[in-house]
Amino acid sequence: MNLSVQLAPKNKHGLSLANPVMTASGTFGYGTEYSHLFDIQKLGAIVCKGTTLKPREGNPQPRLAETPCGVLNSIGLQNIGIEAVIRDKAPVWAGWRVPVMVNIVGIRVEDYARMAAKLDGVAGISGIEVNIGCPNIKAGGAEFGARPDLAAEVTAAVKAATSLPLLVKLTPNTADIAGVAKAVMRAGADAISLINTPRGIAIDVSRRRPLLGNVTGGLSGPAIKPIALYMVYTVAGAVEVPVVGVGGIATASDAIEFIMAGASAVQIGTASFTNPRAPLDILEGIEQFMKKEGIEDIAELIGAGRR
Amino acid sequence: MRQEVASVTANAELMPQVHLMWLESSQIASPAQPGQFVMVRCGEDFEYPLRRPFSIHQQDGSKLALLFNMVGRGTHWLSQCQAGDELDLLGPLGNGFSIHPGSHNLLLVAGGIGIAPLVFLAQQALSQGQAVTLLLGASTAPQLYPEHLLPPEVKLVTATEDGTAGKKGMITDLLPDFTGWADQIFACGPISMYQTMTKQNFVTTKPVQVSLEVRMGCGLGVCYGCTVKTKSGLKQVCQDGPIFDLDDILWEELANGGV
Ligand SMILES: Cc1cc2nc3c(=O)[nH]c(=O)nc-3n(C[C@H](O)[C@H](O)[C@H](O)COP(=O)(O)OP(=O)(O)OC[C@H]3O[C@@H](n4cnc5c(N)ncnc54)[C@H](O)[C@@H]3O)c2cc1C
Ligand SMILES: Cc1cc2nc3c(=O)[nH]c(=O)nc-3n(C[C@H](O)[C@H](O)[C@H](O)COP(=O)(O)O)c2cc1C
Ligand code: FES
Numbered sequence: 001m002n003l004s005v006q007l008a009p010k011n012k013h014g015l016s017l018a019n020p021v022m023t024a025s026g027t028f029g030y031g032t033e034y035s036h037l038f039d040i041q042k043l044g045a046i047v048c049k050g051t052t053l054k055p056r057e058g059n060p061q062p063r064l065a066e067t068p069c070g071v072l073n074s075i076g077l078q079n080i081g082i083e084a085v086i087r088d089k090a091p092v093w094a095g096w097r098v099p100v101m102v103n104i105v106g107i108r109v110e111d112y113a114r115m116a117a118k119l120d121g122v123a124g125i126s127g128i129e130v131n132i133g134c135p136n137i138k139a140g141g142a143e144f145g146a147r148p149d150l151a152a153e154v155t156a157a158v159k160a161a162t163s164l165p166l167l168v169k170l171t172p173n174t175a176d177i178a179g180v181a182k183a184v185m186r187a188g189a190d191a192i193s194l195i196n197t198p199r200g201i202a203i204d205v206s207r208r209r210p211l212l213g214n215v216t217g218g219l220s221g222p223a224i225k226p227i228a229l230y231m232v233y234t235v236a237g238a239v240e241v242p243v244v245g246v247g248g249i250a251t252a253s254d255a256i257e258f259i260m261a262g263a264s265a266v267q268i269g270t271a272s273f274t275n276p277r278a279p280l281d282i283l284e285g286i287e288q289f290m291k292k293e294g295i296e297d298i299a300e301l302i303g304a305g306r307r
Numbered sequence: 308m309r310q311e312v313a314s315v316t317a318n319a320e321l322m323p324q325v326h327l328m329w330l331e332s333s334q335i336a337s338p339a340q341p342g343q344f345v346m347v348r349c350g351e352d353f354e355y356p357l358r359r360p361f362s363i364h365q366q367d368g369s370k371l372a373l374l375f376n377m378v379g380r381g382t383h384w385l386s387q388c389q390a391g392d393e394l395d396l397l398g399p400l401g402n403g404f405s406i407h408p409g410s411h412n413l414l415l416v417a418g419g420i421g422i423a424p425l426v427f428l429a430q431q432a433l434s435q436g437q438a439v440t441l442l443l444g445a446s447t448a449p450q451l452y453p454e455h456l457l458p459p460e461v462k463l464v465t466a467t468e469d470g471t472a473g474k475k476g477m478i479t480d481l482l483p484d485f486t487g488w489a490d491q492i493f494a495c496g497p498i499s500m501y502q503t504m505t506k507q508n509f510v511t512t513k514p515v516q517v518s519l520e521v522r523m524g525c526g527l528g529v530c531y532g533c534t535v536k537t538k539s540g541l542k543q544v545c546q547d548g549p550i551f552d553l554d555d556i557l558w559e560e561l562a563n564g565g566v
Contacts, residue, residue, distance in 0.1 A: 029529035
């Protein structure tokens with residue numbers, strides 16, 4: 001049975017995954033944290049916490065709220081910064097079989113480019129996931145990923161700074177997901193992952209104020225699955241690069257839905273909080289499904305549910 | 308730290324709205340230390356995506372107990388669990404209390420459900436030959452943790468807000484009489500209790516450790532959901548805590564955020 005997928009066919013390094021199950025940025029730390037709970041080397045790839053040029057402190061408490069089948073988070077990109085990732089984490093990853101990608105996020109276009117340049121050629125780093133779901137100061141606080149032109153500008157800047165395989169991660173907080181996807185593909189994205197979290201709010205009724213310290217947060221978990229699936233379906237029909245599905249995937253059957261919608265790989269996020277073994281359980285479930293259905297190659301499933 | 312499917316051996320309402328649950332959980336119970344906690348998966352499938360954190364209330368060989376207040380969806384679901392049911396636990400997590408070598412007299416201060424981690428601490432301290440005084444406060448008599456479940460060697464002093472048992476008032480009102488005796492103070496209760504303690508100068512002449520509650524995502528140091536600002540920088544409550552020195556926490560900021 002062949003489960004392997006290639007996420008960057010046109011890139012000189014390529015990005016070959018042993019299987020299509022990845023972990024989503026911000027929900028799996030740097031990979032090391034889960035390594036004593038199960039064999040993380042069995043996964044397709046790991047994407048590390050969103051990383052900025054300088055370390056960030058993040059937002060005030062509370063940062064989390066549970067909603068029906070979902071989670072609102074306003075972590076505010078607390079992270080150790082790109083230098084610490086390169087110095088402390090990459091050497092660990094270099095000894096791993098599972099490829100690790102660094103999720104980068106900037107306030108300005110130059111931030112993205114500078115981080116990409118620093119990551120280029122670092123042992124242990126197999127690719128970059130460019131998170132364009134961050135408010136952009138120059139564009140009056142709109143997310144880079146809200147507009148095709150801004151999204152393309154970031155992608156092109158990163159592309160020019162590195163030869164590493166590039167995954168561009170789209171935000172659902174846009175009116176034109178297909179337009180953004182096409183724009184980043186033309187600007188050099190090797191693959192496209194989606195979705196990041198749609199924006200949401202919860203109100204604390206006893207205190208009569210927003211529950212999250214930052215007022216708004218991003219919604220994740222099973223609650224967003226149909227939205228994510230719709231966007232993956234739409235984008236897979238609009239671009240010629242591999243698509244990676246993210247959003248509310250908790251079971252193997254969820255993952256297979258994304259693959260049938262056109263995703264070449266999937267990322268598991270919030271489900272890892274509910275069950276740290278979820279990524280592995282999902283991988284095993286996909287294998288069982290393929291066995292049961294007599295499918296030899298995962299490629300037979302990619303896009304199989306489209307019409 | 309392990310993920311373990313534990314079987315419930317008992318679960319009953321001990322005080323109004325408060326359940327005592329015993330679980331057979333050999334991998335987590337044996338290494339557990341007082342002040343550490345577990346993350347419990349609640350609900351069917353993925354309906355409640357976040358695990359709920361609970362202090363380890365007692366440990367007995369391969370069994371551990373949780374003492375929980377029914378406040379929302381997860382704890383109501385937990386209250387329905389019966390002997391024989393299985394629960395998915397992660398633990399033991401966090402740093403735990405630390406009893407300094409040379410401490411003889413330990414003062415434990417419990418506000419309401421804050422008694423949860425302190426019973427385990429009292430048991431350990433007594434087994435090491437230390438003396439334990441427990442100041443136990445609740446809103447009203449039925450909410451006081453039953454004395455017969457405490458080790459008999461514990462010196463117990465109670466207070467209720469409505470005066471139905473023990474001294475009438477807040478448990479912190481009793482602190483001036485005991486801080487002189489104590490080598491170390493360990494407290495668990497609402498943030499308002501900790502804020503009162505920071506204002507009691509006599510308290511801060513002694514080392515005080517408190518257990519912090521914030522909302523948690525992973526419990527493993529992964530998500531940064533539990534980060535708080537302290538005088539010594541950003542801390543993750545699930546890893547660096549939940550036990551902190553009272554004077555290390557920026558209480559005003561935390562009270563403003565709340566849980
Ligand atoms: C380290 C630690 C130890 C704890 N030990 C105990 C204990 O021994 N006994 C006990 O009764 N309670 C304890 N708590 C509080 C307990 O976790 C919450 O009461 C519980 O999560 C509420 O869940 P719920 O689904 O009933 O409430 P809901 O309000 O429905 O929960 C919604 C979400 O908010 C979170 N949440 C709500 N209240 C709190 C809170 N006070 N602290 C942290 N997260 C919260 C929940 O975990 C959940 O993710 C502890 C908290 C922490 C952080
Ligand atoms: C606590 C938390 C932190 C996150 N941090 C990041 C991040 O740093 N960078 C990023 O691109 N996405 C981040 N995400 C979004 C996830 O990677 C994922 O896109 C989203 O949660 C949807 O997937 P899920 O429903 O499987 O969680 C975060 C999500 C959560 C819940
Ligand atoms: S709860 Fe996730 S880092 Fe502490």
